[in-house]
Amino acid sequence: xTNMMKSAVLHGVKDIRIExxxxxxxxxxxxxxxxxxxxxxxxxLHYYEQGRNGAFVPNRPFVLGHEFASEVAAVADDVDLxxxxxxxxxxxxxxxxxxxxxxAGRGNLCRKAIMLGSASTTPPTDGxxxxxxxxxxDQCHKLPDExxxxxxxxxxxxxxxxxxxxxxxxVAGKRVLVTGAGTIGLLAAxxxxxxxxxxxxxxxxxxxxxxxxxxxxxxxxLDPSAGDFGxxxxxxxxxxxxxxxxxSGAPRxxxxxxxxxxxxxxxxxxxxxxxxxxxxxxxxxxxxEINYIGSMRYGNVFDEAIRLVAEGRVDVRPLINGVxxxxxxxxxxxxxxxxxxxxxxxxxx
Numbered sequence: 001x002t003n004m005m006k007s008a009v010l011h012g013v014k015d016i017r018i019e020x021x022x023x024x025x026x027x028x029x030x031x032x033x034x035x036x037x038x039x040x041x042x043x044x045l046h047y048y049e050q051g052r053n054g055a056f057v058p059n060r061p062f063v064l065g066h067e068f069a070s071e072v073a074a075v076a077d078d079v080d081l082x083x084x085x086x087x088x089x090x091x092x093x094x095x096x097x098x099x100x101x102x103x104a105g106r107g108n109l110c111r112k113a114i115m116l117g118s119a120s121t122t123p124p125t126d127g128x129x130x131x132x133x134x135x136x137x138d139q140c141h142k143l144p145d146e147x148x149x150x151x152x153x154x155x156x157x158x159x160x161x162x163x164x165x166x167x168x169x170x171v172a173g174k175r176v177l178v179t180g181a182g183t184i185g186l187l188a189a190x191x192x193x194x195x196x197x198x199x200x201x202x203x204x205x206x207x208x209x210x211x212x213x214x215x216x217x218x219x220x221x222l223d224p225s226a227g228d229f230g231x232x233x234x235x236x237x238x239x240x241x242x243x244x245x246x247x248s249g250a251p252r253x254x255x256x257x258x259x260x261x262x263x264x265x266x267x268x269x270x271x272x273x274x275x276x277x278x279x280x281x282x283x284x285x286x287x288x289e290i291n292y293i294g295s296m297r298y299g300n301v302f303d304e305a306i307r308l309v310a311e312g313r314v315d316v317r318p319l320i321n322g323v324x325x326x327x328x329x330x331x332x333x334x335x336x337x338x339x340x341x342x343x344x345x346x347x348x349x
Contacts, residue, residue, distance in 0.1 A: 007130035008329040008347070011061045013051040016329050021063065024126075024134035031082060031137050032074040033090065035349045037149040038128045039067030040336045041157070042182065042249075044117065046274075048333045054274040058119035065129035065347075066092035066117040069143060069152025079137040088140040089155045091302055092116035092127070108163070108297045129329065131349055141302040146310040150323070153346055154316040156298075158305040160270065161187045164295035165195065168243055168268045172196035177233075177241040177260055179224075180248025180271055181209035183344050186319055188245045188270075189218050194313045197243075201236055203229075204248070208340045216318060224256065233260055240265055247271045251278050258284050266291040319344045 007021035026032050044064045046053040072086040082088060094114045095107030102110050113120075116135070117127020127133065143152045161184060165171060176197040178185045181204035189202050199219035204210050210221040220236055222229060233240070240262030246254050249271030257267045258281050267290060285292055308314040322345035324332035329347060336345040 005131035006326060007063050007126075008065075008326055009061050010047055010058070010064055014048060014330075014333075016048065016333060018327055018329065021126075021130060023132050026074055026076055026134065028076050028078055029136055030076050030134050031072055031079060031140055033068075033070035033088065033128075033133050033135060033140075034073040035068050035070045035128050035131060035133055037069045037153040038065045038347045038349065039153045039157070040065075040332060040345045040347065041067055042184075043272075045333065045337055047119070049337060053119065054272065056119040058124045060123050062117075062119070062124035063126040063128070063130050064117045065127035065133075066115065067153050067156040068092075068128040068133070069149040069155075070128070070133070072140070073132065075137070081137045082140050082142065086140075087143045087149075087152070089143055089152045089302070089306075090135045090139045090141065091159070091298065092135075092139070092156065093297055094136050094139055106299065108299055129326070129347060129349075141306060143306065144310050147306065149348075150320055150346060151309055151316060154320070154344065155302060155305050155309065157183055157344075158187055158191070158309065158314065158316060159298040159301050160184055160295075161191050162301040162305050162308070163298040164188070164245070164268055164270050165191060166299070166301065167293050167295045168245075168266050170195075171243060173198060174242040175237045175262075176200045176243045176245060177222075177237070178202040178245045178247055179253040179257060180204060180246070180250065181206070181213050181221075182247065182339075183319055184270060185245070185247035186213060186216060186343070187314075187316065188247055189213060190216055190316075191308070191314055192243075192245070193217070194308065199236060201233075201241070203253070206339050209343075212318075212343060224253065237262065239263065242266070243268060245270065249273055254278055254280070258288075258290065261288070261290055263288040264290075266293060269294045320346060322346070323348060
């Protein structure tokens, strides 16, 4: 096996180049994966369109990608969790395993975590938009035959939603509003439905995204810029929604959430705002006894997300509407950046 591999390397703003790149050298405890399908995430788009993701600014060219399905190509001698030929997805965040957060079962809060395809480390950590990527053995999660590579690459964003809903508690019978009908917002809506929420509304300023939400079977779609937005909310939820799942990362959406949640309700913050400071109404949080909960990446939920897809409880396939080859990565990112056209865009390696 050659020590070079084909990769899509980000060199700067809207500058992705297909080039030979050093293949990872297998280390103890690690697994070398041959990537098959890789999804483009919102954070990947931030790096591509802005050269940074919030406070994370890369100091050298690097490989993006952290949503993927792969085949195990090689394992270190001390690895027995997976074997060569297994089909897997992987938790792209690798916590240290030793800090107080890791020991408390909250590895997603580990201050020393290494994230694939991210400039949260210096130098950046290369991701999966390449022929191979290396992960620790315990990051791997086997994929059953019911889940093909396209679905396997959707497990990571679904895990974001499953972890967030665990943070919020049971949604069975709850009135839920999802703000933002991108991939995470749409996944939140269909997962809330699988968990028994009713009714489920989703809001977005982009008409195509509202149309996709209707296609996926949400109970109501709302345009937050429309003049009848307030009366529609009143008709759907009376004093407000039990849960507002904020997935847009838009300051106005977050600020409106404090008006749209019912007294005693919960705002679940998943959308990221980059480095902006967002004003929140502290007095209203107090007076309405609002539970304001943040959710960061995922806990130990990948196997649960896999089961939800394998058993047909959550159908993620309708969200995939763009598939490109690795050589067409620039075109893939351009398509992914068009909110009127794209939902989940994937690249086949």
